[in-house]
């Protein structure tokens with residue numbers, strides 16, 4: 001079977017690794033990744049003062065900076081490969097707690113990040129790993145190895161007939177700075193194309209066209225962030241925590257991005273603005289001045305120190321995607337941000353991409369096994385791919401939708417508010433942390449839901465349901 005993955009971000013790389021691990025008869029499949037952006041050497045470089053954001057990758061530059069991989073995401077990595085899991089954990093900072101503060105200096109709550117309380121005895125606990133995005137991406141990229149990622153931009157998909165068999169043609173263009181293939185177009189056929197090409201997915205456009213309702217929308221919140229080389233504040237090291245501060249005019253977060261001895265402090269500031277940055281011309285001096293002004297009255301001395309020394313290294317207007325009616329058909333499937341870009345407040349985007357990749361690979365392995373396929377049975381292969389595709393949406397959509405809904409509640413806490421609303425927000429956050437029962441009533445048992453979800457269990461349930469339905473309608477597979 002020939003598979004092309006579009007996009008070599010966290011979701012695309014992880015999908016490649018899961019497919020290689022789970023597909024039956026692995027050497028009989030050809031799997032390739034097309035990526036439109038050659039990697040930057042590091043995420044922690046300052047942005048040039050005059051920069052064209054259009055030339056940067058969503059994954060590795062524009063929304064570069066830092067992120068936290070939640071316990072559910074870390075568990076997917078552990079299932080995939082313990083060495084890879086350990087490498088991701090080792091390059092990052094294991095954040096055992098989240099500390100929530102108000103801009104006025106109050107501590108509103110402390111939450112444990114670990115999934116120990118919902119695990120059976122003897123299972124290792126996962127905690128949130130805070131890291132530069134580049135650090136996580138680099139671990140996955142190393143695990144994928146050489147010769148898999150091809151640096152060409154995918155510019156469109158088309159249906160092609162190949163010896164009486166319908167395939168998906170992937171049209172690619174050589175990159176501008178590649179002297180061999182600059183601008184040259186090629187078409188390559190595949191049995192399955194996986195769109196892991198992020199929030200502005202070309203694969204999604206080829207499935208749904210240019211209708212506005214299938215395009216991402218700007219949330220009204222933008223952010224800036226970066227890294228500082230300095231000793232890590234004791235509020236982080238003492239509690240082994242990431243610090244999140246909410247204020248009337250925005251939000252500020254900081255954490256260690258690596259083992260504490262590395263002295264890599266990451267920070268980000270989110271604020272409400274109706275004007276998107278001019279992507280052709282980013283003026284970092286003005287952005288820095290606005291950053292200083294925005295946080296000038298915030299009480300945490302660490303925030304003041306960081307803002308004073310900060311260099312702007314990443315800029316991210318936040319985009320989200322509405323719910324799609326399907327995530328693909330006839331040999332095309334969307335995963336990760338291409339299918340369901342969600343508000344960063346959820347802290348789940350990358351972890352959901354990881355869960356997608358595991359679920360899709362396990363499903364495809366299962367449906368291929370059920371069809372007892374050999375290479376010369378294209379009809380059966382197509383049937384297996386179609387079933388995997390359908391079940392993938394059936395299993396993953398409700399999971400993602402629930403997380404998106406919860407995220408909406410929290411993202412409101414980052415928008416500009418008046419002084420009364422500011423103190424109401426502090427009280428609300430304090431109450432949620434102080435009286436877990438209230439949080440449970442409003443949000444449900446979030447950690448249990450997030451951390452006990454299992455792709456294997458969900459696949460088994462979905463297949464059993466399909467079998468029951470087929471049996472009762474007398475519609476057995478051949």
Ligand SMILES: Cc1cc2nc3c(=O)[nH]c(=O)nc-3n(C[C@H](O)[C@H](O)[C@H](O)COP(=O)(O)OP(=O)(O)OC[C@H]3O[C@@H](n4cnc5c(N)ncnc54)[C@H](O)[C@@H]3O)c2cc1C
Nearest residue numbers: 007009010011036059067068154197198336337348349350
């Ligand atoms: C500010 C911010 C903070 C966040 N914080 C967190 C967090 O703490 N925890 C968390 O879990 N998530 C977080 N997220 C979300 C997370 O970053 C994304 O969900 C995740 O990176 C999605 O990965 P992806 O591989 O699906 O997409 P992307 O990372 O966007 O990767 C897509 C890849 O496809 C490539 N590509 C695009 N178009 C083409 C094309 N035409 N041809 C070939 N290649 C193409 C891109 O260059 C890119 O490499 C955050 C997001 C933002 C914006």
